[in-house]
Amino acid sequence: MTEVIPLEQVQLRNKEGQTWIIIDRLVYNVTEFKAEHPGGAQVLLDIAGKSMPDATQAFHDIGHSGDAKELLKKFLIGVLEEQDSETRPIRRRAKACILL
Numbered sequence: 001m002t003e004v005i006p007l008e009q010v011q012l013r014n015k016e017g018q019t020w021i022i023i024d025r026l027v028y029n030v031t032e033f034k035a036e037h038p039g040g041a042q043v044l045l046d047i048a049g050k051s052m053p054d055a056t057q058a059f060h061d062i063g064h065s066g067d068a069k070e071l072l073k074k075f076l077i078g079v080l081e082e083q084d085s086e087t088r089p090i091r092r093r094a095k096a097c098i099l100l
């Protein structure tokens with residue numbers, strides 16, 4: 001089953017020293033990977049735990065290769081919990097169908 005992760009949890013994990021990023025409403029744990037990232041660890045640290053903006057645009061704007069997108073899947077840990085316009089969490093399962 002796909003884990004639904006609230007934004008607060010993403011923020012908390014980053015405060016605790018992990019590096020979780022959000023791309024296309026999916027949550028990735030790049031704690032170990034960041035040291036190996038060809039674009040450097042700092043860009044990942046700068047965007048970690050952020051939601052507005054999250055890492056989506058930055059990731060796509062770089063024009064990452066197919067290999068990079070394939071690699072991304074290795075770090076997928078869940079789908080971001082949906083929020084309404086007042087950013088209050090809605091407790092419901094995401095419709096996204098992804099394989100973990």
Ligand code: HEM
Nearest residue numbers: 028030038039043047055058059062064065067068071072
């Ligand atoms: C888990 C997420 C990510 C993965 C797996 C990943 C992977 C990679 C890989 C494999 C490359 C080498 C070039 C390529 O194959 O495209 C790369 C380069 C790069 N990435 Fe990422 N990346 C991630 C997230 C990000 C994010 C969020 C940013 C920006 C905030 C970023 C910025 C860059 C930059 C600036 C380069 C260097 C481009 C160059 O100098 O040629 N990456 N990344």
